[in-house]
Amino acid sequence: MGMLKPLAATGVVAMAVALTFTQRLGIEREMLVAIARSFVQLSAVGFVLQFIFSQKNAAPWILLAYLFMVTVGGYTAGQRANLVPRGKYIAFVSILVGTMITMILLIALKIFPFTPRYMIPAAGMMVGNAMTVTGVTMKKLREDIKIDKNLVETALALGATPREATLQQVKRSVGIALSPGIDNAKTGGLIALPGAMTGLIMAGASPLEAIQVQIIAKNMIMAASTVSSILSTYLCWPAFFTKAFQLKDEVFGA
Incomplete structure (x- = not known):
């Protein structure tokens, strides 16, 4: 049943x-x-x-589970941004770095102990959100550069670097990718009850403890997603531009 x-x-x-x-x-x-x-x-x-x-020695299993989640997340985000060359590789590295930095800080600050019951759910939340944000960022960035191709090429011809020539497109893509998470953080508890907090209270934890865990979860998701999103824009340059700072025709052609 x-x-x-x-x-x-x-x-x-x-x-x-x-x-x-x-x-x-x-x-x-x-x-x-x-x-x-x-x-x-x-x-x-x-x-x-x-x-x-x-398992008594769970450290290898934590790392294995984490790498598995990052690999699946990178593949999925790369599939969503399938028109970005080496998109799966870019997504994998972006998600790996963004979530790893956040996890190391959480452990260093002794916010979470390095045990499976804490690290695997935390890693899952970070990787899942970073996956979504990275895929949207990469896809939107390519689309916006293609739409504004003439403006970007004009800026490049005047001596701008790829970052300077596509700054507005980067702002839009990262902003759009992160906006659902930002809105969710703004309205947390006012519209949808956060899952971690509600689950802990239902399991018998004190409201204060549940609130603390939920705040930590929101903060770590925001941090990991932001790092992954911004890093993915930098890793896209070799896929979008030649060594002479020209847009690649095979990426932005008709």
């Missing part, structure tokens, strides 16, 4: 799929695949976490 309710709850997805079908959005298959994968993956990961949590 345990899995019947989750299966029944997928019925609401049918409504969403039917709606996208009637609107001819063409994303029905992707939605169904995502729901099916989520069902299988979440069912499996529960047993994997139970195994990791029971």
Whole structure:
């Protein structure tokens, strides 16, 4: 009976799929695949976490789980920005650096102990959000540079560096990518109840402890996402520009 309710709850997805079908959005298959994968993956990961949590020497398992999440996140973000050359590599490095810096700071400041029960969920939240932000940043940056190609090439011809020539496009892409997270932080607790805080209170933790954990989670997600997003713009330059500071025709051609 345990899995019947989750299966029944997928019925609401049918409504969403039917709606996208009637609107001819063409994303029905992707939605169904995502729901099916989520069902299988979440069912499996529960047993994997139970195994990791029971290990006495969990450090290798923490690192393995972290690298696995970053690899999947980099691949997914690269797929979303599929028109960016070496997009999967750029996304992987951006997510790895952004989340690793944040994790090291959390450990150094003794905010979280280096145990699976803390580090794996924290890493999952950071990688998941950094993945979304990085994919949007890369995709939007390429699209904006392509739209403003003439302006960018004029700035380059006048001696501007790639960063200077595309500063406005970088601002837009990073701003758009980070805006949902910023809005979510602004309205946290006013609209949607934060999951970590609510879950801890339901599990019997004190409200003060739950609030502290949720604030830490919001801060680490914001930090990791920002670093990953900005880094991805820098890593895009070799993919977008030649060594002579010219836009690559194979990336921004007709």
